[in-house]
Amino acid sequence: MAQTAEPAAQSREYDVVVLGAGPVGENVADRANALGLSAVIVESELVGGECSYWACMPSKALLRPVAARADARRVPGLPEAAGGPLDARAVFARRDAFTSHWKDDGQVDWLDSAGIDFVRGKGRLAGPKRVTVDGGPELIARHAVAVCTGSSAALPDLPGLATARPWTSREATSAQAVPGRLAVVGGGVVAVEMATAFQALGSRVTMLVRGSSLLARMEPFAGELVAESLAEGGADLRWNTSVEEVRRADPDGPVTLTLGGGERIEADEVLFATGRAPRTDDLGLETVGLEPGSWLEVDDSCLVTAVEGGWLYAVGDVNHRALLTHQGKYQARIAGAAIAARARGTSKLDTGRWGAHAATADTAAVPQVVFTDPEAASAGLTTEEAERAGYRVRSVDVDLGGVAGASLYADGYRGRARMVVDLDREVVLGATFVGPGIGELLHSATVAVAAEVPLSRLWHAVPAYPTISEVWLRLLEAYRG
Numbered sequence: 001m002a003q004t005a006e007p008a009a010q011s012r013e014y015d016v017v018v019l020g021a022g023p024v025g026e027n028v029a030d031r032a033n034a035l036g037l038s039a040v041i042v043e044s045e046l047v048g049g050e051c052s053y054w055a056c057m058p059s060k061a062l063l064r065p066v067a068a069r070a071d072a073r074r075v076p077g078l079p080e081a082a083g084g085p086l087d088a089r090a091v092f093a094r095r096d097a098f099t100s101h102w103k104d105d106g107q108v109d110w111l112d113s114a115g116i117d118f119v120r121g122k123g124r125l126a127g128p129k130r131v132t133v134d135g136g137p138e139l140i141a142r143h144a145v146a147v148c149t150g151s152s153a154a155l156p157d158l159p160g161l162a163t164a165r166p167w168t169s170r171e172a173t174s175a176q177a178v179p180g181r182l183a184v185v186g187g188g189v190v191a192v193e194m195a196t197a198f199q200a201l202g203s204r205v206t207m208l209v210r211g212s213s214l215l216a217r218m219e220p221f222a223g224e225l226v227a228e229s230l231a232e233g234g235a236d237l238r239w240n241t242s243v244e245e246v247r248r249a250d251p252d253g254p255v256t257l258t259l260g261g262g263e264r265i266e267a268d269e270v271l272f273a274t275g276r277a278p279r280t281d282d283l284g285l286e287t288v289g290l291e292p293g294s295w296l297e298v299d300d301s302c303l304v305t306a307v308e309g310g311w312l313y314a315v316g317d318v319n320h321r322a323l324l325t326h327q328g329k330y331q332a333r334i335a336g337a338a339i340a341a342r343a344r345g346t347s348k349l350d351t352g353r354w355g356a357h358a359a360t361a362d363t364a365a366v367p368q369v370v371f372t373d374p375e376a377a378s379a380g381l382t383t384e385e386a387e388r389a390g391y392r393v394r395s396v397d398v399d400l401g402g403v404a405g406a407s408l409y410a411d412g413y414r415g416r417a418r419m420v421v422d423l424d425r426e427v428v429l430g431a432t433f434v435g436p437g438i439g440e441l442l443h444s445a446t447v448a449v450a451a452e453v454p455l456s457r458l459w460h461a462v463p464a465y466p467t468i469s470e471v472w473l474r475l476l477e478a479y480r481g
């Protein structure tokens with residue numbers, strides 16, 4: 001394994017050059033390597049990317065104690081301690097362990113053991129199949145360059161924001177103290193998860209949502225149940241609210257937000273959870289005819305079609321197909337296979353629907369778990385998405401509280417499930433579950449959706465009694481009438 005300290009003029013040749021060692025870049029390099037191609041990976045920050053240090057892992061480490069406490073509170077007989085406040089210091093310490101204290105030695109060792117060369121530094125395209133690295137060698141790709149540079153938090157252009165020291169997902173997931181008052185701008189996944197975590201840690205949370213619902217990309221009942229729970233926990237949810245200005249007069253003092261109607265609110269910290277921007281602004285995209293700062297549009301094999309020659313791939317967040325770690329890693333497996341097949345000179349790739357070289361699940365079977373309390377999980381299409389895609393659909397709903405396994409799981413279990421059925425083929429197009437402990441149920445839905453299992457066969461897939469999975473039986477019964 002090689003690190004940077006060599007003359008800039010030196011150039012090295014590999015079959016595949018990967019830009020960005022997040023979960024996706026690591027998987028592209030690993031796949032290429034496993035399929036017999038040499039690979040080098042370039043990383044400007046920490047090997048493991050956003051997911052390991054400022055996103056999935058730390059956020060879920062902050063949220064796991066929230067779910068454990070909530071579960072304990074819903075069954076009688078557990079020690080009283082389950083009812084007390086979270087021990088912030090212990091929660092942060094466990095989160096710190098999950099991020100390896102923001103050190104990547106372990107992941108660098110893994111690259112080494114996998115036989116993937118590593119260069120630390122900022123990489124940029126310098127024309128077709130060429131990559132330069134700040135202070136490092138020039139890298140030439142024989143077959144492919146894969147851009148896996150991910151995304152960063154997008155901040156709105158608001159007066160005062162730049163100097164108000166706002167939190168983005170990075171500051172929220174790596175916080176070492178609990179703010180007394182936390183304002184959260186946004187109503188998407190980061191907003192609801194971080195509101196849930198910090199509320200449980202003791203912050204007084206105000207959510208400033210510009211629309212009229214949370215989790216707008218899920219079935220509407222998901223956002224409704226999560227909002228209900230946050231409000232019951234004491235959060236102040238403000239709907240149809242815009243933030244016009246942000247000021248922190250004293251660098252050590254509170255932050256003041258001016259809202260659309262002129263009202264001002266004060267908080268100790270403000271988290272902007274307002275979506276993501278592609279990390280492509282300083283990547284040399286102009287050297288291959290692409291627009292710097294843009295999301296990279298790809299075909300189903302993750303090839304950037306606007307660039308001639310079939311050598312440039314964009315995989316993971318940066319292609320904006322599905323901003324999730326597992327989905328990016330899936331794309332990496334597909335793209336890795338496509339890169340290897342093209343390198344072997346395979347005349348025709350298997351790019352048809354569900355083919356070996358097509359990331360079909362990106363549009364048909366994306367799973368996602370939002371780790372709030374209650375959890376909200378979905379796979380495949382919502383009713384609205386299915387209708388928009390032209391399917392003739394029927395959706396059936398079930399109250400999860402009526403499922404024996406759910407009532408055993410928690411006293412007063414509150415939750416709901418929906419199955420979206422394609423009426424012409426009688427297969428499941430999508431499913432959504434909202435309730436405590438449903439995250440682990442989701443893969444059953446992903447399998448049903450991706451495998452397009454006919455409902456007549458699903459009828460024979462008997463869920464164990466008394467588990468929450470019996471919701472499947474209730475959904476099928478509701479559909480059959």
Ligand SMILES: Cc1cc2nc3c(=O)[nH]c(=O)nc-3n(C[C@H](O)[C@H](O)[C@H](O)COP(=O)(O)OP(=O)(O)OC[C@H]3O[C@@H](n4cnc5c(N)ncnc54)[C@H](O)[C@@H]3O)c2cc1C
Binds near residue numbers: 022
């Ligand atoms: C708070 C939060 C929580 C999340 N939770 C989940 C979750 O629970 N489950 C889930 O599936 N998804 C979750 N996500 C989404 C998930 O983090 C991303 O989908 C995932 O990290 C994308 O992986 P990636 O490899 O494409 O990009 P990244 O993880 O962003 O990695 C890209 C890497 O490229 C490097 N890089 C960028 N530019 C260059 C350059 N020019 N040269 C060299 N290196 C460069 C970066 O430093 C970075 O290490 C969460 C996101 C956030 C913000």
Ligand SMILES: NC(=O)c1ccc[n+]([C@@H]2O[C@H](COP(=O)([O-])OP(=O)(O)OC[C@H]3O[C@@H](n4cnc5c(N)ncnc54)[C@H](O)[C@@H]3O)[C@@H](O)[C@H]2O)c1
Binds near residue numbers: 276
């Ligand atoms: N558990 C998980 O799977 C998980 C957890 C966190 C994040 N993620 C992924 O990370 C990605 C980013 O999450 P996110 O929550 O930042 O984005 P998002 O797109 O889910 O939500 C952004 C929210 O900000 C609002 N918004 C945007 N611009 C605004 C503005 N100027 N003023 C006020 N509100 C504004 C939007 O209306 C929306 O409610 C998501 O696509 C998600 O898939 C996944």
